[in-house]
């Protein structure tokens with residue numbers, strides 16, 4: 630370490646680490662475009678601003694980042710602020726001692742590698758084995774933008790909880806809570822956007838129709854939300870595809886657009902996201918008001934930021950961002966790729982000696 634290092638205590642996790650002073654807000658310029666702002670522009674100004682959004686997606690794509698000259702320096706600075714969860718493992722385990730770990734896992738880019746065809750984003754057998762072991766030790770949930778049933782077909786582990794459609798389709802534990810008072814319920818089902826189903830189906834059909842002239846474009850129906858995939862579309866056609874999406878959405882003010890990894894996502898404009906889903910699941914487990922719960926959320930995408938932020942706001946547990954490249958994030962730690970996520974999960978199993986049996990989930994020191 631060089632001059633001007635500072636020791637930072639991470640209050641939410643209890644971990645201390647040495648970091649450089651906070652770098653300027655826009656190091657090197659390549660993560661300086663706020664996607665939220667760009668999307669807002671896309672919504673407000675239509676065609677004129679579509680190029681700004683396309684530029685944002687291009688600028689944040691790994692192939693372009695690789696050619697950024699200052700990248701390694703930026704990465705070194707970033708990694709000091711978001712150290713590898715594998716390197717920080719002992720500190721993380723110490724911080725979770727005596728607390729009930731609850732594991733939240735995103736799917737694409739976290740449990741499965743990013744691939745061109747979204748229907749073939751399979752999870753490896755070894756990852757499945759690891760997740761199964763984790764779920765035997767800690768309450769574990771998959772929180773994904775995907776349709777719940779589709780992600781279940783990929784994961785195929787009945788012992789997990791599932792929050793599909795960015796948390797708008799939750800199958801949680803059997804327990805009564807303020808959200809679900811029916812003590813006879815087998816498992817909690819929660820669908821805060823069910824009124825939107827007919828609209829989502831209608832928009833899906835329109836998007837399929839509208840985008841069929843763009844080679845490589847794919848529209849995925851995630852039940853309560855939709856994804857328009859850009860990954861297999863020639864970059865020269867990205868603006869055209871974004872315009873097609875915009876032209877359909879202009880008639881649906883109750884829907885909103887968000888941006889993911891080479892994907893535009895269309896969602897009901899309700900105040901619900903992966904962060905709310907995390908809170909809902911903690912509540913369903915009877916752990917929302919415990920001081921000794923330790924939620925860990927691992928994810929790779931913009932939509933996971935809502936969950937990372939929720940953990941920061943709660944001051945409990947922490948988020949881990951899976952990314953090879955520096956990104957603006959509320960996660961505390963980082964991992965480079967899904968393989969590392971698997972290593973981290975395995976280490977957690979080995980490192981945490983005691984935990985409350987996953988069948989009861991009471992607060993440990995209530």
Ligand SMILES: O=P(O)(O)OC[C@H]1O[C@H](O[C@H]2O[C@H](CO)[C@@H](O)[C@H](O)[C@H]2O)[C@H](O)[C@@H](O)[C@@H]1O
Pocket residue numbers: 735736737738742743744745746747750772773774775849851856858859860889890891892894930932
């Ligand atoms: O919340 P997640 O589980 O991360 O889901 C977000 C989106 O993931 C999928 O798309 C991403 O992965 C695809 C397969 O690797 C890739 O082809 C695509 O470019 C990525 O954006 C999924 O297909 C989307 O529906 C999800 O919204």
